[in-house]
């Protein structure tokens with residue numbers, strides 16, 4: 283039935299075929315059933331001038347796209363959302379601002395496509411929901427570059443911007459949101475604290491590797507297009523001391539983009555002098571390079587000695603690392619982001635509790651990103667009050683399992699080779715640059 287999908291497009295050109303509509307009266311229609319789904323889940327990006335390559339905000343635009351939309355949604359490619367439930371992983375809490383379609387919404391979209399994408403009646407159109415707000419309310423500061431950088435068409439680059447927020451006393455951060463300017467080229471953004479305050483540069487920006495944070499030592503935010511504002515749980519905040527600088531790393535990916543100007547991407551923050559009841563921090567955990575650091579012996583390691591080494595032309599290579607949780611907890615996890623580079627395809631994060639609480643599984647899967655895409659990295663926030671968040675306690679063991687497909691059929695490897703100008707895969711090790719790999723998480727933790 284999918285073949286009917288192009289009929290509405292033809293009908294736009296050939297009014298005579300209007301009577302040949304294949305829609306049955308019970309089939310879902312654009313105005314009654316589909317437009318509200320698209321408005322809530324797609325149009326934020328798929329609008330003229332948005333980050334997606336084509337709009338989906340009218341019948342003329344969405345009708346001919348019915349079948350590709352079903353394919354993109356069924357395959358999980360759209361909307362971009364990395365944290366999935368799998369046979370191996372059911373996270374303990376739902377995610378805030380979950381962008382995915384419900385099964386019923388997927389069914390409606392696919393029934394609509396099967397029926398030939400009928401338009402329905404605009405006069406009795408269903409009300410459109412307001413998409414979730416992507417802006418931070420009442421920012422205390424809006425940090426923008428004073429001197430802008432213009433990427434070169436076709437060339438990926440990681441640019442770091444260092445800002446002096448001018449803090450003369452300790453401030454407590456409760457909200458952060460990246461505000462992308464040249465949306466067709468800004469692929470993702472990280473924000474961190476340079477606690478020594480040594481990253482100043484003449485222009486305010488400098489090239490920095492995709493694997494490092496350009497001199498910052500504490501990550502406070504990770505953003506990809508469509509990401510909601512980062513808000514610490516009520517009563518918690520992240521401490522920012524006087525004298526620090528803030529570093530923003532922008533990954534420019536001007537692949538197909540042709541018209542863009544100097545980029546003034548920045549970020550908004552909400553902070554105050556009022557100390558919180560509890561501290562919130564982002565902790566980077568992972569990247570163990572030796573057994574002493576927590577790397578487990580695995581695939582292809584010589585005589586059981588743990589080595590982080592991804593052989594060339596090998597799919598499904600696994601590296602696993604374990605981290606004992608130190609004293610000082612419990613640490614309540616409110617947000618998680620996985621992090622690998624281009625060769626990575628799947629990251630799974632579990633915790634084994636030494637003494638499980640009632641209602642707590644002995645081993646909990648915290649997050650899995652089984653279709654890892656470097657270009658869509660972001661963090662995911664649990665939708666639960668602090669008391670109900672998953673916890674890490676002394677004696678627990680956190681395990682990261684990262685899977686890599688170091689083969690030419692991996693789109694990430696294709697992108698990597700296009701960026702480096704190479705044509706064959708090579709051995710990949712743990713490291714800072716984008717042609718090295720990582721196995722890392724950024725965990726937003728509430729301290730006791």
Ligand code: HEC
Nearest residue numbers: 323324326327333334335350351354355360361362507508
């Ligand atoms: C966060 C932004 C964002 C949201 C939300 C989003 N898209 Fe996209 N979409 C994109 C971008 C960007 C592309 C271009 C391909 C890429 O970069 O991966 C794209 C590509 C597509 C494509 C082409 C797929 C392909 O294989 O090339 C389809 C179809 C699509 N989107 C449908 C949808 C639908 C349907 C929804 C809502 C259910 C949706 N998108 C939500 C950003 C988004």
